[in-house]
Amino acid sequence: MWQFPVSDQVPQISGNRQACGNSFDKQQRTFIQMRTVLKVVDNSGAKKVMCIQALKGKKGARLGDTIIASVKEAMPNGKVKKGKVVYGVVVRAAMQRGRCDGSEVKFDDNAVVLVDKQGQPIGTRVFGPVPHELRQKKHVKILTLAEHIA
Amino acid sequence: MASQVLPQALHMIPRNQVQPFNPVKNRGFSAFLSRGPSPLTTSKVSVSGFHSKFPVGSSFSCFARRGFVVRAESNPEGEGEAEAEGNENGVEEPEMKAKAEAEVEGEGEGEDEAEEEKPKEPRKPRIKLGDIMGILNKRAIEASDKERPTPDLRTGDIVEIKLEVPENRRRLSVYKGIVISKQNAGIHTTIRIRRIIAGIGVEIVFPVYSPNIKEIKVVKHRKVRRARLYYLRDKLPRLSTFK
Numbered sequence A: 001m002w003q004f005p006v007s008d009q010v011p012q013i014s015g016n017r018q019a020c021g022n023s024f025d026k027q028q029r030t031f032i033q034m035r036t037v038l039k040v041v042d043n044s045g046a047k048k049v050m051c052i053q054a055l056k057g058k059k060g061a062r063l064g065d066t067i068i069a070s071v072k073e074a075m076p077n078g079k080v081k082k083g084k085v086v087y088g089v090v091v092r093a094a095m096q097r098g099r100c101d102g103s104e105v106k107f108d109d110n111a112v113v114l115v116d117k118q119g120q121p122i123g124t125r126v127f128g129p130v131p132h133e134l135r136q137k138k139h140v141k142i143l144t145l146a147e148h149i150a
Numbered sequence B: 001m002a003s004q005v006l007p008q009a010l011h012m013i014p015r016n017q018v019q020p021f022n023p024v025k026n027r028g029f030s031a032f033l034s035r036g037p038s039p040l041t042t043s044k045v046s047v048s049g050f051h052s053k054f055p056v057g058s059s060f061s062c063f064a065r066r067g068f069v070v071r072a073e074s075n076p077e078g079e080g081e082a083e084a085e086g087n088e089n090g091v092e093e094p095e096m097k098a099k100a101e102a103e104v105e106g107e108g109e110g111e112d113e114a115e116e117e118k119p120k121e122p123r124k125p126r127i128k129l130g131d132i133m134g135i136l137n138k139r140a141i142e143a144s145d146k147e148r149p150t151p152d153l154r155t156g157d158i159v160e161i162k163l164e165v166p167e168n169r170r171r172l173s174v175y176k177g178i179v180i181s182k183q184n185a186g187i188h189t190t191i192r193i194r195r196i197i198a199g200i201g202v203e204i205v206f207p208v209y210s211p212n213i214k215e216i217k218v219v220k221h222r223k224v225r226r227a228r229l230y231y232l233r234d235k236l237p238r239l240s241t242f243k
Helices: A140-145 B056-066 B129-147
Strands: A037-040 A046-054 A066-074 A085-092 A104-107 A111-115 B032-034 B069-071 B157-163 B173-183 B190-197 B200-207 B213-221
Touching (some): A046 A085, A066 A111, B173 B200
Antiparallel strands (some): A046 A066, B032 B069
């Protein structure tokens, strides 16, 4: 089985970073950690959340992980209000995630779906593509609500 | 001096290079020696055409001491020839095979076969250490090509990939998009496909020779003047959309 070594400390190893002309103004894609602002892609009412804790992982959360976040921006009438502390599942990450067959997937933005403590999504719809890594993480409900599974 | 002993069960295949013992001596000497605890039994010993120089007496006495069985094959198993090589100390060495070259003489055929060695094979070219990975990669690629031929892929191709996902066993996932880069690494040659899915750009890296990929098809080609199209990430989504 091909195991593509995914290491994020060194820019050289991940993908084709080296091929960029000037890598100083290009941000190296890294984990989702404290102070990372993510987009909310369900209809729970929140628009933007800021991560305050990655539940698993010393360096930060990746695609498919759960985080604790604080709502920074919300719709006026929604299930969650601004300033609320919520749990979320990362459904899109700008950092590539390796799969067991040697392929990798990365998205253009960071997005999260708000869930409750048990892992059930608060909203009733999910927008945009989601990866099928969620199936392995037992977030089947989110997969069924998704528009497109990448 | 005891002749080299050959296990009876083996055919006479000279492993090492046969060294001519002495062309004169071995002519006409045919003996298959088998080692074993059996008492000395000599049957059908034909020593016709024996050269006088060969130290018969001493050999036989050696044989008698060791209890070797001296047996001349009437029906040779093959054209195997083994050369009898003197073993000075007479130590039994089971590992030493087929150093002996003895002529096979048919029963009643008195022809003298000049002792021949097996025709020397042309020397195989030595495989250098640096080439090994290249050879292994080529072999692996050929093996994967046999199962599924891989088309020639270049940056700028718009391809459609049918992938078998172990979790989604019902049907194959289809990925369409433009190849924005190709990394050549032997069997782990990968291509990066970019596409706008549901409003969000997605880039997926596929190993080209993966057995999970059931089909790769080049649908179109876009003229690009670069080997890596990372500029597409900053451009309008319209440029990365493929129906």
